[in-house]
Amino acid sequence: MWFIYGPPTPNPFGRDQEIDTLVRFMKNGQPVSLIGPRRIGKTSILLASLNKSSLPFVLISVEEFVRGEKGFNLAEFVSAYISNVTTTAYSFAGFKFQFVEKTKSYLKQIRELLGAIKVTLNVPELTALIEVILDKAQRNKNLSEELSRMLDLPQILAEKLGIQRMVIALDEFQYLKLAKQTSPEIFHIMRSKWQFHKNVTYVISGSATGMLKEIINTKTQPFYQFFYLMRVNPFDKEKSKEFLKKGFEIEGVNVNDNEVEEIVSYVDGFPAWLNLVGIKIVVERKPVNVILNSLPYDENVINAIEGDLRKLSPSARSVLRKLAYLGGKGRPKDLGNNIWAVNRALAQLIRYGYVEKEERGIYKILDPMIVHYFAERKI
Structure with missing residues (x-):
């Protein structure tokens, strides 16, 4: 099926230029930060680039280790990092590891990894590191001291195994800020190690665009200009129309040019929403205007947007709703009487990637579906 909603695709439409650029950076060792709002296709671009590079790579979603609003499971993250880096490097070098138990617990996985390394290889520094981490994690001890050794692992393995270049990609990187509660210097340690790794390319990505920009664009932050x-x-209008027309042709559905224009005008160039509309038209076989009018009430839209909005404070959600009622754009004075509270809410919306500030003090909602969701449902 041409239209796919939800999971990232390893072959995204219309992203050849971005993929070729990212592959070139990966091969040349250039650290890259891939940034953009949710549902724009970052992970698909990242996945396609990693596959096309033919380099050994590790891809970890940092968001997986977030626990609650401000919690972060550093032990599981460190375990996942070691497990993925080690298995990727050794597999590329010709060794094979097969875990006995398929599990989400990286602490269980790393225990199996330790056994495999002891049986097949003689790498004392790696086995010692894993043993310390297992011991500390099982006793709920702080792993900050092990971070430095853990972060050197890709470079050490690349040198030992003759790997000229490998890639470490951390998706939703901004959530590592939550790990600063248990390891306040985590970004300083990362920068101090990564800048000397000659065989490793580091790629980070994130949808909370404001948070990620704070990490990489603030002069006082360790990753400034790294x-x-x-x-x-988003796709421009022509690329959005090309994507839809090709999909409807492949699926054998007759949608005229005016209807395609109507879809593009409604969802802009967000690939996720273009795919969702395409699926609904192909499956439901209803008129385009009916599909679009029902979209704010679709369970897929509700689940996606409500899942995101749970991260926001009540005041930020209120300001977002008022901004949607204004058509997606507005000034702080139009969003509430308490300007201090409005500005604080806007700051949170910017940090989480829902809103951007335009010229002349105008704030804009990035995702058009959020505008429709609030404005048309009147919630």
Whole structure:
């Protein structure tokens, strides 16, 4: 099926230029920060680039280790990092590890990894590191002291195994800020190690665009001017129309040019929403205007947007709703009487990637579906 909603695709439409650029950076060792709002296709671009590079790579979603609003499971993250880096490096070098138990617990996985390494290989520094981490994690001890050794692991393995270049990609990187509660110097340690790794390319990505920009663009932050910033933008109108027309042709559905224009005008160039509309038209076989009018009430839209909005404070959600009622754009004075509270809410919306500030003090909602969701449902 041409239209796919939800999971990232390893072959995204219309992103050849971004993929070729990212592959070139990966091969040349250029650290990259891939940035853009949710549902814009960052992970698909990242996945396609990693596959096309033919380099050994590790891809970890940092968001997986977030626990609650401000919690972060550093032990599981460290375990996942070691497990993925080690298995990727050794597999590329010709060794094979097969875990006995398929599990989400990286602490269980790393225990199996330790056994495999002891049986097949003689790498004392790696086995010693894993043993310390297992011992500390099982006793709920702080792993900050092990971070430095853990972060050197890709470079050490690349040198030992003759790997000229490998890639470490951390998706939703901004959530590592939550790990600063248990390891306040985590970004300083990362920068101090990564800048000397000659065989490793580091790629980070994130949808909470404001948070990620704070990490990489603030002069007082360790990663200031470390990454090359690549922004992922929505499709332009022509590319959006090309994507839809090709999909409807492949699926054998007759949708005229005016209807395609109507879809593009409604969802802009966000690939996720273009795919969702395409699926609904192909499956439901209803008129385009009916599909679009029902979209704010679709369970897929509700689940996606409500899941995101749970991260926001009540005041931020209120300001977002008022901004949607204004058509997606507005000034702080139009969003509430308490300007201090409005500005604080806008700051949170910017940090989480829902809103951007335009010229002349105008704030804009990035995702058009959020505008429709609030404005048309009147919630």
